[in-house]
Amino acid sequence: MGIYGGLKPEDWKRWGQFTTYKSNAAELLSGELRPTQRIYCSPLVDPYQPAEAEEQMMPRILDALLDAPPRVFTIQTRGTLILRDLHRLLKLSRVLKLRVSFSITTNRDDIRRLYEPHCATFEERIGVVRTLRDAGIETYATLAPLLPCDPEALAGAALEATHRDLIGDPLHIRATKRHGATTREAALKISSVHDHGDYLDAAGQARVVEQIDRFAREAGFTFTTGPRGFARLAL
DSSP: OTTTSOOOGGGGGGTTSOOOOOTTHHHHHHTTOOTTOEEEEOSSSOTTSTTHHHHOHHHHHHHHHHHSOOSEEEEEEOOGGGGGGHHHHHHHHTTSEEEEEEEOOOSOHHHHHHHOTTSOOHHHHHHHHHHHHHTTOEEEEEEEEEOSOOHHHHHHHHHHHHOSOEEEEEOOOTTTOSSSOOOOHHHHHHHHHTTOGGGTSHHHHHHHHHHHHHHHHHTTOOEEEHHHHHHGGGO
């Protein structure tokens, strides 16, 4: 992002308060598409973040994919705005392997209001997942980052909504994850104020993952965490 997005060191302090985008993304994509490609959109930035409602980048990107389909296209989001593009997604699913990975972080709305106040509620997210699934789109629930929750209730609702294996990841801090993305300072402060420290502790994270894994296996599904789990979405 520092090289291609033009971000300066002070910008990192305001991460999450602004967005950058390529206004010609669809045109650039059209020149790069190949039928053997597997594209993950996007492990870094949610393509259906609030700014997308005004910018409307995704309809143009989906149209470019329709004109020259790759082999696999996976959308990672927690944005209910994805339903705006349902008709395009249905058309796309007929010409390539389309997957939607929808992030559901907690089943507790009090927790959602603390950590994700601008995101949709648990019920709204589950509703979007059901709508996508009922439309025939291959949809997965990604339980990531796992916020304080009732692990079995969260897993049960996700399995009922998707009828598919679960993928997820704990709420990592650098002490428990040496490489890759970790949580931001604001989340650490919230966790400290509300006594959620056990969710940042490696042993606490392991317990939650084990609870979800056991629940999923007893229901006849799997729960895979980390890069190994997310990599399955682009196969």
